[in-house]
Amino acid sequence: MGFLAGKKAVVTGIASDRSIAYGIANALAEQGASLILTYQGDKLADRVGKIGAQLGAEAVLPLDVARDEDIDTLFDSVAEYWSQIDILVHAIGFAPREALAGGYLDSISRDASNVAHDISAYSFAALAKSARPMLSDNASLITMTYLGSERAMPGYNIMGPAKASLEANMRFIAADLGPSGVRVNAISAGPIKTLAASGIEGFRDLLTRAADMAPLQRNVTQAEIGNTAAFLGSDLASGITGEVLYVDAGYNMVGAAHTANE
Ligand SMILES: NC(=O)c1ccc[n+]([C@@H]2O[C@H](COP(=O)([O-])OP(=O)(O)OC[C@H]3O[C@@H](n4cnc5c(N)ncnc54)[C@H](O)[C@@H]3O)[C@@H](O)[C@H]2O)c1
Structure with a gap:
């Protein structure tokens, strides 16, 4: 029996089987959690529906966090299946593609800033607020962040301030x-090739540099993020809240000039 047996988990943010949220849903299911997945927009309904069937999800529900009515009705729909939620995973991020290329000041606009903050940061608070009446006594909320919240990573641009806001949220x-009794944490993942990541200019270089500089000398996997989320979602992490937990092969703590060969 897995260490999440009996837990009920809502997982947002699956767009494909490369999504970090897919790795998380898979790890939660492996540890015995029941799943409800969400998908953004009709275009993803089929694909996420198939993933839901593969993972044994009890339901696959629509959620576009740009729409208040979706956020308001999601948990009414969840309540048709469950009376409580133990784990809520927010793995949603977005900025307009043109804001993720070139220099920061060249790419910034009021619209891009509003959209990035709305979809990537505010949505976590909005979901937590809407889920609140259904959260169990020892529920765990988990969001996904990146080191660009505290360092000016090339190409990450407006997503940096949006992730800083997400972490403050x-x-x-x-x-x-x-x-x-509810715990709320963020996982700061090292770079992983996903749909969202491919929108960032120079992402391939970011992957290479991270693997070169990280103490573990490699990038992390979806499964490693998933296992961390399973831990944070479980009672094994009962003393941890308000934390950013780095799952990045150690990249965040090495000096800029450090390489394994020096
Ligand atoms: N891939 C990386 O290198 C990396 C590193 C650190 C953090 N993250 C974060 O992990 C999270 C998941 O991203 P990913 O890399 O798995 O990419 P992904 O493209 O697979 O997932 C992004 C998800 O956000 C969803 N989304 C975007 N706008 C939405 C909206 N309006 N309503 C509902 N859902 C919406 C998409 O449908 C998609 O499922 C994001 O917050 C991302 O910033 C990614």
Whole structure:
């Protein structure tokens, strides 16, 4: 029996079997959690539906976080299956493609900034607020962030400030929900080739540099992020809230000039 047996998990953010959320849903299912998945828009309904069937999900529901009505109705739909939620995974990020190329000031616009913050950061608070009445006493909320929140990574541009906002949101939500026993954390993943990542100019170089510089001398896998989410979602992590947990082969803590050969 897995260490998540009996837990009920809502996982957002699956667009394909390369999505980080796919790795997370897979790891949660392996540890015995029941799943409800969400998909963004009709175009993804079929693909995520098939993934849901493969992972044994109890339901696959629509969620576009740009739409308040989707956020409001998601948990009414979840309530048709479950009375409580133990794990909520927010693995959603977006910025207009033109904002993820070139220099920061060249690429920035009010629209790009609004969209990036709305979809990538505010949506976590909006989902937490809407899920709140259904959260179990020891529920765990998990979001996905990146080192661009604290360092000016080339090409990441407006997603950097949006991830900084997401991490601040995570801490405020953790402070709000802590008294009721609910934990809220972020996983800061090293670069992984996914649909969202392929929109970032120079992403391939980012992958190479991260693997060269990381103490483990490689990039991380979806499965490693998934296993970390399974841990954070479980009672094994009962003392951890308000944290950013790095799963990046150690890249975040090495000095810029360090390489394995020096
Ligand atoms: N891939 C990486 O290198 C990396 C590293 C660190 C953090 N992350 C973060 O992980 C999360 C998942 O991204 P991924 O890399 O798996 O890419 P992905 O493209 O597979 O997933 C991004 C998801 O966001 C969803 N999404 C975008 N706009 C949405 C909206 N309006 N409503 C609902 N869903 C919406 C997409 O449908 C998709 O499922 C993102 O927050 C991303 O920033 C990714």
